[in-house]
Amino acid sequence: MRSSWQRPLAGMAEALEVATVCVASRIGFQGANLRRMDTDCLFCRIASGEISASVVAETPRAMAFRDISPQAPVHVVVIPKDHHPDVAALSSADPDLAAEVLVLASQVAQSEGLDSGFRVVFNSGSDAGQSVFHVHAHVLGGRSLGWPPG
Numbered sequence: 304m305r306s307s308w309q310r311p312l313a314g315m316a317e318a319l320e321v322a323t324v325c326v327a328s329r330i331g332f333q334g335a336n337l338r339r340m341d342t343d344c345l346f347c348r349i350a351s352g353e354i355s356a357s358v359v360a361e362t363p364r365a366m367a368f369r370d371i372s373p374q375a376p377v378h379v380v381v382i383p384k385d386h387h388p389d390v391a392a393l394s395s396a397d398p399d400l401a402a403e404v405l406v407l408a409s410q411v412a413q414s415e416g417l418d419s420g421f422r423v424v425f426n427s428g429s430d431a432g433q434s435v436f437h438v439h440a441h442v443l444g445g446r447s448l449g450w451p452p453g
Contacts, residue, residue, distance in 0.1 A: 339385040346437035350384040360411050365403050367411045367442070376445030377415045381408045386437055390425040393438045408440045417444035424452070 340347045348354045349368065356368035359379055370378040383400050387393035394401045405423070412421040421444035426433040 339387075341386045341437070344386055344437045345435050346380075346382050346439060347386050350382060360407055360414065362403060362407060364400055365407045367407055370441065374441075375443040375448070377412075377417060377421070377443065379408075379411050379415065379442040381411060381440040381442060382437060388436045388438065389427040389433065390438050391427060404438075404440055408442050411442050412444060415442070415444065417442075420444060420448070422448050422452075 340351065342348075345354065349356045350366060358366055358368045360367040360381075364385070365381065365383050367379050367381040370380050381404055383393060383397075383404055385397070385400065387396060387400075390401070393404070408423050412423075415421075421442060424441040424443065425438065426441075427438075
């Protein structure tokens with residue numbers, strides 16, 4: 304049984320937890336882990352399951368799915384589930400998550416049988432061709448890829 308001074312503190316702790324969840328949801332975090340999300344972002348909506356995708360691999364913090372407009376026989380997009388606008392923002396904010404995205408890209412290349420070679424591309428910014436401003440890596444392979452690209 305709580306003493307008279309503990310009851311108000313318990314109520315305050317509960318109110319603080321509710322306020323934290325409310326503020327977190329207003330600034331773009333969701334779920335039990337308060338995942339960072341932009342509700343207008345296509346890739347955030349895929350990561351949350353709101354929009355379906357052909358998922359080929361997934362970890363608790365990253366996922367890989369087939370590109371809807373493939374530029375090679377194998378074209379898989381790898382994203383962190385948390386929203387970061389580009390690779391510079393991700394590597395600055397969460398270097399471990401950036402590494403996880405690269406590891407998943409490598410695993411996808413292996414599972415897709417890209418033993419003779421593959422390319423991992425991060426387009427960062429409009430001038431580089433980034434069209435969805437949620438950091439993502441393209442894993443491309445299954446044919447000879449010329450250089451220089453684009």
